[in-house]
Amino acid sequence: MPGRTAWVLADQLSFENPALRGADRVLMVEAAVRPGGLSFHRQKLHLVFTAMRNFADGMRERGVEVDYRRSESLAAGLASHLAEYEPESVAILEPNRLGAGERLAGLDPVVEIVDETLFLTEPSRFADWASGRKTLRMEDFYREQRRRFGLLMDGKEPAGGAWNFDPENRKPPPADIRPPKPYRPREDETDEAVRADLDRMEAAGLETSGEDGTRIFPATRKQALQALRSFCRDRLPTFGPYQDAMIGGERFMWHALLSSSLNLGLLSPLECAEAAEAEYRKGNAPIASVEGFVRQVIGWREYVWGVYRLRGAGMKEENALAADRPVPAAISGLDPSATEMRCLGDVIGGIRDTAYAHHIERLMVLGNLFLTLGVEPKAATDWFHSSFIDGFEWVMVPNVAGMALWADGGKMMTKPYAASGRYVDRMSNHCRDCRYTLKERSGPDACPLTVLYWDFLDRNRELLGSNRRMWMQMKNLDRIEDDELEEIRRTATGLRDDFSA
Ligand SMILES: Cc1cc2nc3c(=O)[nH]c(=O)nc-3n(C[C@H](O)[C@H](O)[C@H](O)COP(=O)(O)OP(=O)(O)OC[C@H]3O[C@@H](n4cnc5c(N)ncnc54)[C@H](O)[C@@H]3O)c2cc1C
Structure with a gap:
């Protein structure tokens, strides 16, 4: 069975992943022990493995063969896949982690890196923007992103007449205010299987931190879209004023709880920003809140990504x-x-x-x-x-x-x-x-x-x-x-x- 394999990493779980184009099958490797020996939070491992397994099921439902391997490392998972399938090529979207692309490509000559990303900003675009600037002001980058995608723009002007509504946001929490409950996904048999596997791994010596608990964050694209919809409906209107506020015992305030979905590839940044803008255009959410959220997603998140790629791993x-x-x-x-x-x-x-x-x-x-x-x-x-x-x-x-x-x-x-x-x-x-x-x-x-x-x-x-x-x-x-x-x-x-x- 030679043909072409698309290798999908845990933070590339998008059905639009460019590596999937023309693939005969998908390879996924579940490895609990990570390079660097970090002990992850139990709920993080649970979310990542559940999301990976659900993505594999989603590909199968789309009629694509999936080789899902549990292995002690990505390299070992790839080696066993190559031995069994002998593919002509293994395409993988360039990993987000710097240096990982070279390492994975170096594992075998059939591995080809697809030079694209699930972000809105290619590293080369960010480098062009940064070149010649003395300081990399997020605000300048963000305004360019707004213009580039026509987000919250009325012609050439920013919607609401200003680029930044920070003075209207950043309020302390009033004593009697309580945030609405966020969307909660329902666990299913995949969660159960992952939980049992993690229990076994812990018994065998895998170190984790934190407590196990019912999963809070989306592990499928469908759940992530529900979380986005629920955020836009219930929490976005008040997101702005209290985005910097803290109330004892109130874990989530009005925050979106979408970072894990974005980072795993279950949601795209543009669809999140567009969904928020739609609420503003319909008159359901004030500009200050919507702008505050759009700023985080197409501004800060993309800026942080660009800085990481520009400055390199030495930054740490x-x-x-x-x-x-x-x-x-x-x-x-x-x-x-x-x-x-x-x-x-x-x-x-x-x-x-x-x-x-x-x-x-x-x-x-x-x-x-x-x-x-x-x-x-x-x-x-x-x-x-x-x-x-x-x-x-x-x-x-x-x-x-x-x-x-x-x-x-x-x-x-x-x-x-x-x-x-x-x-x-x-x-x-x-x-x-x-x-x-x-x-x-x-x-x-x-x-x-x-x-x-x-x-x-x-x-x-x-x-x-x-x-x-x-x-x-x-x-x-x-x-x-x-x-x-x-x-x-x-x-x-x-x-x-x-x-x-
Ligand atoms: C010390 C420190 C560590 C952080 N570690 C992480 C991390 O590991 N992973 C992570 O995704 N974010 C991290 N952030 C950024 C930010 O705090 C989280 O993205 C955010 O709290 C996630 O919760 P939320 O989805 O409810 O976000 P919201 O407050 O509702 O914001 C909406 C979205 O904006 C994006 N966003 C906002 N600010 C940032 C930022 N500075 N960098 C990247 N994305 C941003 C996120 O995707 C987030 O989902 C960190 C910030 C600090 C100061």
Whole structure:
């Protein structure tokens, strides 16, 4: 049976995958142990394997033969496929992970890389856009994307008369507001089989993190489309105002919960943006919310992808702030009882139970804490990558190393996202019942985020002092009396040691 095989990877589960064109059969390889030895969240493995098996069934329903292999590695899976089928060629869409394409093509001469992507932006297009620019401003890239796809455009002008509605968004959560429940897929026999397989693998030594639980995220194209529809109907209208807000115990707020579907290839970014625009055009959702969502999908997501491809894998080795601490055990163990910080406990508990935290929890609670503690960027990136439902290298490296930890020294973000506990207080209800206080900047009762924030500015005074965008923060630091600063340093050292223990 020679013929042509299309090899489909776990994050390429689109029926429009260009590698499928003209294929006689599909190869899929399920390998639980990943390069780099990361231990993934149990629910992430569950989602990925379920989605892969469902995709294989979907191809079979379309009349395509599928060779689905469980193997200890992709290379071993390919080798056994080649031995059994002897195909003339094995076409594979260029993997998102840098270097993986070369490695896979190097496994056997019949492997051919299809030089396309499931993103809207080819790496060469992003490189053209970036070339000659001093700074790669997401806002500039985003506006070009809007024009390019005619999204939320009224002729040459942005719909609603502005490109950016941030001032109308980013509101703190009102006390009595409760988000609508998100779409939940129904589990089926494929889930059951995957669960049983994972139980067996764990019994045989596979390490995972987090808790098992009923699957929350879509594992088929049909479910992903239902999730998109449900988001657009129930949550999009209020997405904008509260996209930065946090409420204790409210895991999902008004967020779309579509990142895993997009990253697996179950949805395309353009159809998500178009679905949101349609709600605006029908008068069902205000421009501020729709623009905020479209910005995330065709702006931030594509920008992060472009930056990863442009800067290369070396980006994860950068460490401009010489940060050298490990990921705190309280966090890597996903044990909320290991901290008395309410914001952190809430986020950690959420990740343990769902493998999800929303953007502000990732950036301003976890990222902020990692940044100000001085967690080593590679360790932080690996932890995020393995713990989240939507973690893949292309998206983790720029978001964690570039955006959250400023490891590239400002190539991606002009200034570090460091904030004191006051930010969390403004944007959440966590601080009300927290045992720490915001009234002090040092000592055992002071909010750790606040202590570490001032200590971070102080430790990096030289580097950050020349950054014009840090001017106000550094001026405030200068206002702190020497005695108090000494206390802050002492408290911060204790915290840094406690977190590293
Ligand atoms: C430290 C850190 C780690 C992150 N890790 C990941 C990750 O592993 N995988 C991942 O997909 N996103 C990651 N993000 C980006 C973003 O936080 C998630 O995409 C988002 O929280 C997913 O939830 P949602 O689908 O409910 O998104 P929403 O808040 O509803 O946003 C809509 C969509 O926009 C896209 N998006 C928005 N911001 C980004 C961004 N910065 N990068 C990429 N896509 C974006 C996502 O596809 C998302 O589904 C990370 C951000 C930070 C700060």
